[in-house]
Amino acid sequence: MTTKKIAVLFSGSGTNLENLFVKIHNKTFNGVRIEIALTLCNKDDAAGIEKSQKYGVEPLIIKHKEYPQREEFDKRVVEIIRAHEIDLCVLAGFMRILTPYFTKNVKAINIHPSLLPLFKGADAIRQSYEASAKKAGASVHFVNEELDGGEVILQKSFTRTKDMSYEEYEANIHKIEYEILPQAVVDVVANDRR
Ligand code: GAR
Numbered sequence: 001m002t003t004k005k006i007a008v009l010f011s012g013s014g015t016n017l018e019n020l021f022v023k024i025h026n027k028t029f030n031g032v033r034i035e036i037a038l039t040l041c042n043k044d045d046a047a048g049i050e051k052s053q054k055y056g057v058e059p060l061i062i063k064h065k066e067y068p069q070r071e072e073f074d075k076r077v078v079e080i081i082r083a084h085e086i087d088l089c090v091l092a093g094f095m096r097i098l099t100p101y102f103t104k105n106v107k108a109i110n111i112h113p114s115l116l117p118l119f120k121g122a123d124a125i126r127q128s129y130e131a132s133a134k135k136a137g138a139s140v141h142f143v144n145e146e147l148d149g150g151e152v153i154l155q156k157s158f159t160r161t162k163d164m165s166y167e168e169y170e171a172n173i174h175k176i177e178y179e180i181l182p183q184a185v186v187d188v189v190a191n192d193r194r
Contacts, residue, residue, distance in 0.1 A: 004087040004189040005037035009094040014048020016092035016111055016181055021055040023182040032190035038084045042096060064096060074102040081106055088189050100145045108143035111181045113173045115157055116141060120148035125170050136160055138176045140184035154180040
């Protein structure tokens, strides 16, 4: 049986990371076993660190603040990803803008909490809520040099009701993320989606 290794990069609470551990880690899809072989975080106080430890993977902490040049940070991360022989890198709340050095050298997908191409960048949930968008959702896309601009792999939406609170709206988006991110990983590594 083939094993495909993925790396998950995160910066914050790590709920998408935990969901990947639950749904796909060490499980087999279409004859391919998926292993989360590396988790990497750019902040030493991120809540996701404990989540990764809970599933037996000690995250590597690479603090971006220690790299004055954005590209130097990316070079270090790429070096680590290569050393672990990673087949696919998954950005799950990794709040760093990546340089072309990263995007040219690493095959990566990203989860973004909006219906791309709408509401790219930071704080997308708040932005779309305040714009009173009638439909909201999340997208998984391939990572390229354009921020949140690579080809969309999966996207799912819900219709916002008039009286929906921000908390309810945000919870709906996260629920969709927990469905589509594992599915997209499986599509790319086990079903050969390119
Ligand atoms: C997720 O909602 C993800 O879509 C978003 O950060 C959150 C991370 O939550 N990513 C972006 O906004 C990227 N531009 P988590 O740490 O609990 O998975």
